[in-house]
Amino acid sequence: MTVQSDSLVHVYTENGITTVTLNQPEKRNSLSMAMLERLSEVFTALEADEECRVVVLAASGKVFCAGHDLREMREQFNRHEFQQALFRQCAKVMQQVVNLPRPVIARVAGVATAAGCQLVASCDLAVAESGARFATPGVNIGLFCSTPMVALSRNVSRKHAMEMLLTGEMIGAERAEQIGLLNRVVDAETLDETVYSLARTIADKSAYTVKTGKTAFYRQLEMPLEQAYEYTAEIMASNMAACDAQEGIAAFLDKREPDWQDR
Template sequence: MTTTGEPLVRKYSENGVTTLTLNQPERRNSLSMAMLEALSEELSLVADEAETRVVVLASAGRVFCAGHDLREVREQFASHEFQLALFNQCSKVMQQIVNLPKPVIARVAGVATAAGCQLVASCDLAIAADTARFATPGVNIGLFCSTPMVALSRNVSRKHAMEMLLTGEMISAARAAEIGLVNRAVDEQVLDETVYGMARTVADKSGHTLKIGKEAFYRQLEMPLADAYELTSKVMADNMQANDAQEGICAFLDKRKPEWKDS
């Protein structure tokens, strides 16, 4: 809970889209241990919710996420055990997002730095307000953004990732879109319209198909080419046996809207 009695992560669901909102704007939505644990719990719950087809990750206030809570980190300077637990917990949350059987869209308004930038990079899709900014500035304070580097380097090219990591400089939303950190940078006035328009488009698809596709996407990324094709050939053959694939093909040929059974 926050100091105001509000939950650290707010949850709202409507029409197949669940929004998880980081809700500690007075601390710049920093990823404290408590925030990470709260987010992890919500991700675990939403993973099993049949009614949720898409997750939107948002934030309250004018900062998306400022990374780890440096006040908390300073208080625990003497505890290597705490530092390791903190970074392990953060890594767990990022992997939960990647492994979640539903697409996750980051709604980015304001600044996303360090582990906050990592959070954006870990989501499947990201839409940013054109006023948003991004950085991995750990190098500026003597703490290289090594864990954010994992997600960043899997989303943008090697040289773009290294430029952000080595300089620690802020980049604009337009530049983030240019290098592939986010999908789109849009006027702040249409941020929600764009995010939830995309979420509804994705949520209209078969949940079973989305789960299959997302899992295969991340598995094949790390494979040699031949192994990737072997995996995805099997995935497609298995997918073809699903009710929704057969329904979708029949609906397309019959020129009607498919009726998904999510199986």
């Protein structure tokens, strides 16, 4: 068991599952520059952490994440270089989530708006309590949610993404599940049970195979159909040469549990 905690983020690893918790409920877990930099450090460390097999991204308090820290942004109104650096740092963190070789599951309780909604959309899987709500409300304050749009439009259909972006209206968890932003919606009382059951199911797989599959999934999405099949055929051929593929096939045929070596 490994525990790291500070005023920004709490990190806890047990049985191969690392929970990364946004830890500023008094600031609605907003993505300030300091929070983004800390998250980047955490995800960089997790890339090399062999103890970690699955990541659960959670938040303390009643708000999952309210997006960027508008007070901080207002203080920097006249510093274009700060605004550029802020959004680039946010983009870096979102891409780190996607590129992390471990699956990331968002555990959503409360509200996720703007860049907070972007964070949920960037995760590989997302489970929310029934009372959770989501929005990309930048249009309401004259600041279109352009960077959240990147993750949102890659998870839900164009028309649903545009409706959220153009209206800025809040949607409930059930609607978020219907349009593809969430995998599951559960009662608040069973949120942890559902999230960690899902995490344990994935953690029990070959880490090598999961890493291979996650990487290939996102790469093929951006390819034309023919190129995607060429790429994934080569990935599968290479995967077949791996120790875990051979062990998994043998175990299946021999009707026994596989002994993963993660290679």
